[in-house]
Amino acid sequence: xxxxxxxxxxxxxxxxxxxxxxxxxxxxxxxxxxxxxxxxxxxxxxxxxxxxxxxxxxxxxxxxxxxxxxxxxxxxxxxxxxxxxxxxxxxxxxxxxxxxxxxxxxxxxxxxxxxxxxxxxxxx
Numbered sequence: 001x002x003x004x005x006x007x008x009x010x011x012x013x014x015x016x017x018x019x020x021x022x023x024x025x026x027x028x029x030x031x032x033x034x035x036x037x038x039x040x041x042x043x044x045x046x047x048x049x050x051x052x053x054x055x056x057x058x059x060x061x062x063x064x065x066x067x068x069x070x071x072x073x074x075x076x077x078x079x080x081x082x083x084x085x086x087x088x089x090x091x092x093x094x095x096x097x098x099x100x101x102x103x104x105x106x107x108x109x110x111x112x113x114x115x116x117x118x119x120x121x122x123x124x
Contacts, residue, residue: 005123010052015044018067022052026060026090026123033067039075046082055085062090062122065098073108080110088112090122 010022018031027049031037053059080086088111091102099115106113116122 017041026062028062028064030064030066031069035069037071039078058085058087060087064092064119073105076109091115092119092122
Protein backbone atom coordinates (compact mmCIF):
# COMPACT_ATOMS: atom_id res chain seq x y z
CA UNK A 1 0.00 0.00 0.00
CA UNK A 2 2.31 2.73 1.20
CA UNK A 3 5.17 3.43 -1.18
CA UNK A 4 8.46 5.10 -0.38
CA UNK A 5 7.56 7.04 2.74
CA UNK A 6 10.01 7.17 5.60
CA UNK A 7 7.24 8.23 7.95
CA UNK A 8 6.37 5.92 10.83
CA UNK A 9 3.00 4.21 10.67
CA UNK A 10 1.14 4.78 13.94
CA UNK A 11 -1.66 2.33 13.26
CA UNK A 12 -3.76 0.73 10.52
CA UNK A 13 -7.52 0.29 10.86
CA UNK A 14 -9.83 -1.80 8.72
CA UNK A 15 -13.31 -0.32 8.95
CA UNK A 16 -16.51 -1.23 7.13
CA UNK A 17 -15.83 1.61 4.67
CA UNK A 18 -12.16 0.84 3.98
CA UNK A 19 -8.54 0.74 5.15
CA UNK A 20 -7.06 3.72 6.97
CA UNK A 21 -3.39 4.22 7.73
CA UNK A 22 -2.61 6.77 10.45
CA UNK A 23 0.74 8.57 10.47
CA UNK A 24 2.01 11.44 12.61
CA UNK A 25 0.54 14.17 10.39
CA UNK A 26 -1.54 12.41 7.76
CA UNK A 27 -4.07 9.68 7.11
CA UNK A 28 -3.98 7.54 3.98
CA UNK A 29 -7.46 6.30 3.13
CA UNK A 30 -8.37 3.47 0.79
CA UNK A 31 -12.15 3.45 0.69
CA UNK A 32 -13.75 0.19 -0.44
CA UNK A 33 -15.36 -0.31 -3.84
CA UNK A 34 -18.93 1.07 -4.17
CA UNK A 35 -19.04 2.69 -0.71
CA UNK A 36 -21.16 5.82 -0.38
CA UNK A 37 -18.91 7.99 1.79
CA UNK A 38 -20.97 10.42 3.86
CA UNK A 39 -20.70 12.11 7.22
CA UNK A 40 -22.77 9.29 8.72
CA UNK A 41 -20.80 6.41 7.18
CA UNK A 42 -17.51 8.02 8.25
CA UNK A 43 -18.28 8.48 11.95
CA UNK A 44 -15.94 5.71 13.08
CA UNK A 45 -13.12 7.22 10.99
CA UNK A 46 -13.79 10.67 12.47
CA UNK A 47 -13.59 9.27 15.99
CA UNK A 48 -10.24 7.70 15.19
CA UNK A 49 -8.96 11.03 13.84
CA UNK A 50 -10.02 12.69 17.10
CA UNK A 51 -8.31 9.95 19.11
CA UNK A 52 -5.01 10.29 17.23
CA UNK A 53 -4.85 14.01 16.51
CA UNK A 54 -7.16 15.52 19.16
CA UNK A 55 -7.91 19.08 18.08
CA UNK A 56 -4.28 20.20 18.12
CA UNK A 57 -2.04 18.02 15.92
CA UNK A 58 -2.16 19.30 12.31
CA UNK A 59 -2.87 16.62 9.72
CA UNK A 60 -3.85 16.03 6.09
CA UNK A 61 -6.24 13.44 4.68
CA UNK A 62 -4.86 11.58 1.64
CA UNK A 63 -7.51 9.79 -0.38
CA UNK A 64 -5.77 6.99 -2.30
CA UNK A 65 -8.54 6.24 -4.80
CA UNK A 66 -7.66 2.74 -5.91
CA UNK A 67 -11.37 1.82 -5.89
CA UNK A 68 -14.46 3.49 -7.28
CA UNK A 69 -16.80 4.94 -4.64
CA UNK A 70 -19.05 7.93 -4.17
CA UNK A 71 -18.49 10.96 -1.97
CA UNK A 72 -21.08 13.50 -0.92
CA UNK A 73 -18.92 16.61 -1.45
CA UNK A 74 -21.05 18.97 0.64
CA UNK A 75 -20.13 16.90 3.71
CA UNK A 76 -16.65 18.47 3.64
CA UNK A 77 -17.99 21.60 5.33
CA UNK A 78 -19.15 19.64 8.38
CA UNK A 79 -15.69 18.13 8.85
CA UNK A 80 -13.92 21.45 8.63
CA UNK A 81 -15.93 22.76 11.58
CA UNK A 82 -15.28 19.70 13.75
CA UNK A 83 -11.53 19.43 13.06
CA UNK A 84 -9.82 22.83 13.36
CA UNK A 85 -6.41 21.15 13.00
CA UNK A 86 -7.36 19.49 9.69
CA UNK A 87 -5.08 21.18 7.15
CA UNK A 88 -6.24 19.85 3.78
CA UNK A 89 -6.81 17.06 1.30
CA UNK A 90 -4.62 15.20 -1.13
CA UNK A 91 -6.49 13.09 -3.67
CA UNK A 92 -4.63 10.40 -5.60
CA UNK A 93 -6.33 9.40 -8.85
CA UNK A 94 -5.38 6.76 -11.38
CA UNK A 95 -7.43 7.67 -14.45
CA UNK A 96 -8.75 10.73 -16.26
CA UNK A 97 -12.36 10.41 -15.08
CA UNK A 98 -11.32 10.18 -11.42
CA UNK A 99 -9.05 13.17 -11.91
CA UNK A 100 -11.92 15.28 -13.24
CA UNK A 101 -14.19 14.21 -10.36
CA UNK A 102 -11.47 15.15 -7.85
CA UNK A 103 -11.01 18.55 -9.48
CA UNK A 104 -14.77 19.13 -9.12
CA UNK A 105 -14.69 18.09 -5.44
CA UNK A 106 -12.13 20.81 -4.76
CA UNK A 107 -14.91 23.36 -5.22
CA UNK A 108 -16.69 22.02 -2.11
CA UNK A 109 -14.00 22.63 0.49
CA UNK A 110 -12.38 25.61 2.14
CA UNK A 111 -9.22 23.62 2.89
CA UNK A 112 -6.28 23.39 0.48
CA UNK A 113 -6.76 20.45 -1.86
CA UNK A 114 -4.37 18.98 -4.42
CA UNK A 115 -4.80 16.14 -6.87
CA UNK A 116 -1.92 13.74 -7.57
CA UNK A 117 -1.38 10.77 -9.88
CA UNK A 118 0.64 8.72 -7.39
CA UNK A 119 0.69 8.16 -3.66
CA UNK A 120 4.38 8.94 -3.11
CA UNK A 121 3.95 12.48 -4.47
CA UNK A 122 0.87 13.03 -2.32
CA UNK A 123 2.74 11.96 0.82
CA UNK A 124 5.71 14.18 -0.03
